[in-house]
Amino acid sequence: MVVKPNIVRTERALRSKVSSWRDAGESVALVPTMGALHEGHLHLIDLASKKADRTIVSVFVNPGQFAPKEDFSKYPRDEKSDMAKLANYDVDLVFAPSVEMIYPHDFATKVILLGPASADLEDQFRPHFFDGVATVVAKLLILCQPHMAIFGEKDYQQFLVIRQMARDLNIPVKIISGSTIREPDGLALSSRNAYLSPDERLIAPMLHAILKDVAHKVARGGEVNRVLGTAKTKLGRSGFRLDYLEARDRKTLQPLARGFTGNARLLAAAWLGKTRLIDNIALKI
Ligand code: AMP
Secondary structure, eight states, X not given: OOOOOOEEOSHHHHHHHHHHHHHTTOOEEEEEEXXXXXXXXXXXXXXXXXXXXXXXXXXXXOGGGSOTTXXXXXXXXXXXXXXXXXXXXXXXXXXXXXXXXXXXTTOOOOOOOOGGGGSSSHHHHSTTHHHHHHHHHHHHHHHHOOSEEEEEGGGHHHHHHHHHHHHHTTOOOEEEEEOOOBOTTSOBOOGGGGGSOHXXXXXXXXXXXXXXXXXXXXXXXXXXXXXXXXXXHHHHHHTOEEEEEEEEETTTOOBOOTTOXXXXXXXXXXXXXXXXXXXXXXXXX
């Protein structure tokens, strides 16, 4: 049977529901999203409902993580269609607060981060992004009081930043990652893929194809910096404007020491026209 999930918008209603579950000894998982739900989000929701007795999905387009010239106002929002998608999943509650509820007019606090948030990857190109993400996620974790929260590997640096923040601030929650869901041609699903023109959409899967090619060549003994250099040229020739393509330590995101061997992470961000794509995969050196 398809059941539309229960939407809650106030702190009081949210706390009352979560308390009743926790008092009954039930485990609670939170999946934070900005809506415009796709199979990537739904995969995390599926994972949450398998791991916990109760699943909360938050839907909040967080103004705190968009820079003034970024796409906050044009970011896709369609609550009706999101709710229809969630009706097929085991979701107990959708928390969809207003901007005023999350940021009252006298709001004056921000979480400031170091460690994986200052790795010169996303943070170099979107300087206020992680402060904004961490501030809202800290609030969501405190409001929803989940035992666990699920984040996508698609945003790999974000996952590490949130995990570090929860540890450092002693927030009693387990931060879990879910794998990246892709289109059949390899393009990682993203709400922002909707901005791609038909021509750009044809080129977009090259980003993942080139990441895979780098991983393959390095696994077969190719020297990392040389392989990365060739890949950067290929991306440029295919029409991408590269922000970064880097092999990094998979836990700290620091640059790899000379002669490093073992498991690392390959991370990239690149523009196609006005759309910024990010992706990452495991790298064995
Ligand atoms: P967003 O709505 O873009 O803020 O994303 C909400 C959550 O979904 C984040 O934890 C993302 O990492 C995750 N996510 C986004 N795209 C994907 C994807 N293609 N596969 C898996 N998780 C994803």
